[in-house]
Structure formats: structure tokens, C-alpha cells
Amino acid sequence: ILNVEQSPQSLHVQEGDSTNFTCSFPSSNFYALHWYRWETAKSPEALFVMTLNGDEKKKGRISATLNTKEGYSYLYIKGSQPEDSATYLCAFKHNYGQNFVFGPGTRLSVLP
Amino acid sequence: DSGVTQTPKHLITATGQRVTLRCSPRSGDLSVYWYQQSLDQGLQFLIQYYNGEERAKGNILERFSAQQFPDLHSELNLSSLELGDSALYFCASSVTGTPYNSPLHFGNGTRLTVT
Numbered sequence: 001i002l003n004v005e006q007s008p009q010s011l012h013v014q015e016g017d018s019t020n021f022t023c024s025f026p027s028s029n030f031y032a033l034h035w036y037r038w039e040t041a042k043s044p045e046a047l048f049v050m051t052l053n054g055d056e057k058k059k060g061r062i063s064a065t066l067n068t069k070e071g072y073s074y075l076y077i078k079g080s081q082p083e084d085s086a087t088y089l090c091a092f093k094h095n096y097g098q099n100f101v102f103g104p105g106t107r108l109s110v111l112p
Numbered sequence: 113d114s115g116v117t118q119t120p121k122h123l124i125t126a127t128g129q130r131v132t133l134r135c136s137p138r139s140g141d142l143s144v145y146w147y148q149q150s151l152d153q154g155l156q157f158l159i160q161y162y163n164g165e166e167r168a169k170g171n172i173l174e175r176f177s178a179q180q181f182p183d184l185h186s187e188l189n190l191s192s193l194e195l196g197d198s199a200l201y202f203c204a205s206s207v208t209g210t211p212y213n214s215p216l217h218f219g220n221g222t223r224l225t226v227t
Contacts, residue, residue: 046215
């Protein structure tokens, strides 16, 4: 059974703070890692698709890095805004798996 | 708007009953995935279809079944419902059968309540 972990479970930051959180996954047989943002009462929305060790992706104030050899990915948010409040999910797929395994998510609250 | 349509949005039914959840994938997407999110649990993969054929199976109960039709819409059938089946059921779609470079596009989900 694949184990995908995310930390912290939840996070409260002030508007303007920068923050980051972690997704940990098995380091062997890596295939792909996705990051999703899930706002309350909405559906998960794709942020990044990461496939290569050392990948760095950026979308506005949000960026992500990938280390497949050690089995982790970081998501960074620079200058958090209240609209960044959401649950951030990572989803991991390995070579022998047919489906993506989702982590439990990090719930971010940005206080104005 | 992801382009993935799920109906109904809410469903309330009694134990022992059978329900059907429907999903229309984003235009051009050939793959449909079903996920279940129960209280305090992450998204659990149920099943995937690609262009009408079952591609992968996850933690789907024998009481549950799904299919993908020629027009690519999919239905998830849940039968002999139990209280524990109450959950948010998501459908997602992607262009290919193995989304290496393409992300999953999620619908808004169907919230099922079994009483």
C-alpha cells in the first residue's frame, strides 16, 4: 500500500506571510506527482504536474519543487493572500500503480 | 469551471437502496476516474475508465459498479447502500489513460447521504 503524507495537517498564517508545506511519497519507481488546490465548496483544481527530479514549477505566487530521489515535494506560497485559503493536495503515481494516490492534504488559512 | 459535470449534486436515500451517479467528462477527455471522500478521509480512488474500457480498479466495493458509455459519460452505481457509504463522490477526467503530463479535472462532486 502506497503511503503519501503531507505536513503540516493545517496551517494558519497572516496575510503577506510566505509559507511552505511538504508532500512525502515513496522514492522508488516514481512516475508523476500532481499538486491540487481544493477550495471549500468547490472541486480540486490542478496546480502543477511534476514528472522529473529537480522539477521546479511556478504559477504566480505559488511554486513547487520535486525531489524524486528522496521522495518529497515542497509547495511554496509567497505573500499569502486570503484567497489562497484552501486545502492543498498532492497526488502521487508510481510506475506500477494504475492510479494516483492522494495525500490527506494541508489545510491553509490565511488571516487578513 | 473544470468542464466536468456531475449529477445530482445531492442525494439522500435510505439503507438498502440503489443509486446512480452520473458524470460527463470534459470535452476531449477520454478517461474518467471515480473517487470517494468520506468524513476525515482523503480522496480514495475507486475506478478508472478509458475510452469505454475499465483501466484500473481501486478500493471499490463489490456492491459498487461503474461503466463508461460510447459518448464517454460514466455512471457509478451504488447498491445495497449502507450508512458508511455516505460520502462525497467525485468524478475526474483526463485526456489520456495515464495522465503523465495531464492533470485530473474534477467535477463538483455528488454528496450522498444514506439514512
